[in-house]
């Protein structure tokens with residue numbers, strides 16, 4: 001395949017960025033999107049030009065590092081896949097592909113296609129943990145009965161990889177889907193009850209402090225989430241938040 005690429009280039013956080021045009025040839029449908037980017041970077045290096053910076057780590061859809069806005073969609077046109085798991089067979093010979101960083105005030109661009117998603121880390125730090133009594137009376141977690149439905153829902157919420165596609169997809173750049181997944185994974189389990197009240201209050205407060213927008217129930221986040229995190233988590237977080245504020 002021969003492809004035309006329009007890619008966002010930005011020197012650093014303080015510089016103004018712009019779209020640049022590139023042409024690439026010999027792309028196989030079995031290559032991943034990131035492998036196509038590797039081929040482009042090899043070409044650029046061989047020509048003495050600066051390669052394009054982009055985030056990646058596991059390339060197996062589990063770390064959440066890869067974060068490209070491809071033709072206006074976070075992680076591209078396929079559903080339930082990350083950018084690293086997107087294959088070039090989803091595109092056709094002669095296509096033009098527009099590649100940008102995830103756009104949100106709370107995700108400032110560091111360089112080219114890399115954005116700073118440390119706001120998510122700070123939301124996690126505000127409440128994404130549980131206390132365990134280690135005085136010698138610790139109960140074996142496997143001996144605590146948990147309803148199957150709750151265990152399943154907690155597991156599905158815990159599948160969030162913190163990629164930020166939900167924020168990039170949202171017209172308000174809201175982080176409600178991410179934050180609600182992190183709140184839900186504990187809210188559904190007995191181990192999460194000790195800090196339940198402070199957790200939801202602190203995580204929502206941090207989310208607002210980071211400059212994410214409000215949720216207006218558009219649902220774009222759920223559509224673009226590579227892990228299928230459900231909007232039900234947002235409803236659960238809202239209930240948790242209300243109950244926590246009533247308790248005070």
Ligand code: SF4
Pocket residue numbers: 159160161162163164165166167177178181221224225226227228229
């Ligand atoms: S909710 Fe989905 S889109 Fe948002 S950070 Fe988690 S995995 Fe990524």
Ligand code: FES
Pocket residue numbers: 055056057058059060061062063064065066082083084085
């Ligand atoms: S590189 Fe780890 S999820 Fe894509």
